[in-house]
Amino acid sequence: MSRKLSTGRAINEALRIAMETDPDVILLGEDVVGGGTLEGDDLEEMGGVVGTTKGLVKQFGRDRVLDTPISEMGLLGTAVGAAATGLRPVAELMFMDFLGVSLDPLLNQAAKLRYMFGGKVRIPLTVRTLCGAGMQAAAQHSQSLYWITAGIPGLKTVIPSNPADAKGLLLAAIRDDNPVVFCEPKLVLNQVGEVPEGDYEVPIGVANLAREGGDVSLVGFGGTVPIALRAADLLAAEGIQADVLDLRSLAPLDEEAILTTLEKTGSLVVVDESTPRCGIASDVAALCVDRGFDFLNTPVRRVTAPHAPVPFSAVLEKAYLPSAERVAATVRELG
Amino acid sequence: MSRKLSTGRAINEALRIAMETDPDVILLGEDVVGGGTLEGDDLEEMGGVVGTTKGLVKQFGRDRVLDTPISEMGLLGTAVGAAATGLRPVAELMFMDFLGVSLDPLLNQAAKLRYMFGGKVRIPLTVRTLCGAGMQAAAQHSQSLYWITAGIPGLKTVIPSNPADAKGLLLAAIRDDNPVVFCEPKLVLNQVGEVPEGDYEVPIGVANLAREGGDVSLVGFGGTVPIALRAADLLAAEGIQADVLDLRSLAPLDEEAILTTLEKTGSLVVVDESTPRCGIASDVAALCVDRGFDFLNTPVRRVTAPHAPVPFSAVLEKAYLPSAERVAATVRELG
């Protein structure tokens, strides 16, 4: 059974199921309760800045849904310490841009404690975070910084492209015994789609072939999957059939799935809404020219944002983001 | 005229020249003075944790060489504010691993203020920082995180492979009107070499062909240039002549220099002591399979550290780092 939900509601549902099935799961973050609920009044809590955690404090209480001060480093560090000692925290980093003020608990603690301790500790931590452009939130609230977390050994990073995957990936992330960064792309957040009821997991590290074509491979993830799918539509109208691979997991990367589609098509374009340097797009291209070299018939192109911060103005932001037209044009140029 | 200096001393000389030629240049960081010099005693200041800034406080005074509290975020943020208002600060982030506690001033401030303000401000900031493994300093003091700064639009990142470049690159960095991250690789710090006297700059964004071969291209930077050069020696003994390209600048990347050597050899191996994901090595490989596709005769291989934190034990650390033998073996396998 399934019904239509937005990605935000699917995430809410995953959190609820995770908390119902494991008493060690707690939520913490800024305004994950969101004020309200003073004794003896009729105030309402907000459930997060975009309402994703709404209602959870009513069901699970303030001991399991914790509002923190505006202290990202402190709250993520606290979550790491809690994870190392028996809880299974889901921390919210409201916007991924705030990694600037909270990287250490991920970079130097969550990612490394197990290794440095010779395997003696587990860090079952999930960090949920909004990423990407598309809301005119400008340079400091629109970044797609998953390349930073994906680049750090010891962390996993996942990113859903639709509501159903969001639910299953989040449940898998929470139950993983490693620190997992769960990205919530703004381009996907309000998207509505079929979401199965009940408890299920989408395994981490497994990409999804979202569309079968065979002439060219389009690789995307998060908000660029809908873009790649639209590009595939445009191309299909011209007789070019595209595979669309949704990575779903950025670390670990499903290298076999990428090589499989490349072997079939000989031609690959990767679409990433982040900036061009040191990113997932480069990793995919580098994989192609390494293990996939014998399959290559054409150059591997990366359709990304430009090497610039995200501009505010709506016209600029639109041009900044990858589009189906640019993807299709890139494929056409490959000939 | 030139004489032999270690990289550390060459950096010290660059700082001295920069401060002599521009009164707006100041240094700030933890222990860049390094205690000492209380009034009326015979104490000595340390000049940084490895002595790089030694003697500068004597020449320029405590107004221009400032010891800060152990507050990396605060000190880098302060340096950004000072740079935006008329000084030309050289801030020291003692170890690059401490980006964990100091990313925001670089990620969200230094890199973006100019853009967000529509071009109305300049941020002439240099951040000097030790990076890399090789001293058994283990997981939290051995990282090569230049991929993080190189990936951020608005920043520049440079890394010298020898004392002479260190001096010239640092002078160029300080005089650049943009925020520049100047990496000091541990593998290079104590290396001794000829350093020209006087004031000169090595331009940012220009790679250096450190050795001419023609059969295969080895691309390195910082501590991997000596490794690539040794690999070239090993290969030369077998009749394989390698170009060795020293990137020197990681952002901007000298794409033309990479493509030029690739066009000549048709075969490229990039050597990076950082971890494999989302790094410079992937960017170089991705460039090859994009703009350099027509030149490629073989796969592009990346010789990097494994996807793991840096281990403590000397035997493990040695095996963790790229070596000349591994580079040579990789070239041989390309056939």
Added chain:
Amino acid sequence: MQLSREQLLDAYTRMRTIRAFEEKLEELVKAGKLGGFLHLYAGEEAVAVGVCSQLGNADIVTSTHRGHGHCIAKGVDVKGMMAELFGRATGVCKGKGGSMHIADVDCGMLGANGIVGAGIPLTTGAALTAKLKKTENVAVCFFGDGATNQGQFHESLNMASNWKLPAVYVVENNGFGEFTPTEYVVPVKDIAERARSYAMRSDIADGMDFFDVYERAGEAIERARRGEGPTLLECKTYRFMGHFVGDPLVYRPKEEAEDWIQNRDPLQIFEAKVAEAGLVEESDLREIDGAVTRLLEEAIAEAEAAPLPDLSSILADVYAE
């Protein structure tokens, strides 16, 4: 406190401009004409204006996500601001910054900031410049109660105190960080107490009273100019509107808000005080009100008519030449 009639009218003009600006923005967002995240400053005008009236162009201020008020108080062109919020090429940041990054360094306004607490070290750096260059300028930082829970607050104030920098740290305690009441997350009654950790001077002002802010900020600014080091100045205030435009305000007691808005409006308090002292006529103020309304109408009309940025500008201004 000796404020001339001219100074009083100027202060009123700025406060009124801020109020009217924010009210217009709310309308514009609700009419679907503006996008992005907008955090409005209505209710807190006396703080920005009380402080900035005593600063020159060479003095630096930094601000927060809630930055329009500080811009207007510091003299940033209102038309340029409006054009910016409309994302136009004529915007004060060429349409690239938007509300959360609105700035004009020509007026000493070093930017709103989307990162809570990030303006604090920027101010510290500006104060370091002033000190080392011996300019007698000061640097003033505005930030919220919530920002005092950020590590950057702690690190910066400590550094500024150690170095006796010419800085004033103005915390606008409006009782909430987003939806969370301050007392849930700040266990001290007065945030000013936090200055003790840095052996820094502190003071508390009624942030709804221009004159109280003016006086206490003035002392702090003068101390800073004289080289006597920084001050943490807490201004108790309240935001009249939501955290952002669109905030349903379900989380805060209606009576509490009503009480502040009805009885503690900084514009009304100002008007009552100047009237009582006979310093300006009511008609002067009404004239200003009218002029402000006209200014904003013009600003909106001009912004709507202004050109959008050229797409090539996406790659401009990333680096300085």
Added chain:
Amino acid sequence: MQLSREQLLDAYTRMRTIRAFEEKLEELVKAGKLGGFLHLYAGEEAVAVGVCSQLGNADIVTSTHRGHGHCIAKGVDVKGMMAELFGRATGVCKGKGGSMHIADVDCGMLGANGIVGAGIPLTTGAALTAKLKKTENVAVCFFGDGATNQGQFHESLNMASNWKLPAVYVVENNGFGEFTPTEYVVPVKDIAERARSYAMRSDIADGMDFFDVYERAGEAIERARRGEGPTLLECKTYRFMGHFVGDPLVYRPKEEAEDWIQNRDPLQIFEAKVAEAGLVEESDLREIDGAVTRLLEEAIAEAEAAPLPDLSSILADVYAE
């Protein structure tokens, strides 16, 4: 304070072991037998032991770059530690952590930490676990005076106080952060004062006197166990050796160091106090000294003979299955 003879001998054993361990390490580094960055704890033994004597295995401690003392005090196996510093497969972290990351969660020792201040939120998290799981465990964090200038200190203590967590924050004020005297960078005389920013209890102990530390830490730990919230406990102490092995110590007054080493050695103070009270015989202590010496000789011999880690272990333990 009612310490049994057994407890006293145990405390002395731990303090003596720490001192001997650090002295041996210095020798070993100078003989070129050990690599890496080593920060020694000699001089500060009374702090670690005074606190940890009152903790069980289920209580968590976190430490700093100067972590050997806390490990030994918390009961981590000395031979496993020595093997770790030799980079052996038999090391307590399989040779992967080294001095700056030495840890043994089986003893509730959640690690030395190479990032100044980073242990503080980890402790806060451990205390959150204790509170939410209602275990009555406490979490104790050791960190230096320098670490109190880190944002993580500020953010963590604020959170712990807001949530009334069962935590004790022990600042080891040894007068220096690396080479910089504390008073250059901490403008308050007593770091304990910083607790006021969080409405947190604080106390100050003579960090050279095991008994004073024991008593004050005991109170803080008991308050925490009873659910009465966290404490910031400042222990005034001194490091007898350099910041790291190899530190030329040119930056600190020789007489100052001499004075502490001659007159305020925590081992001597302990010995004098227990002798005066007639609680243990000198011969008991000398016997312990001998046993400790033998233990360390064995530890070194075994570490030197132990196997190096297999190269395949580089990729092990990055992720849990």
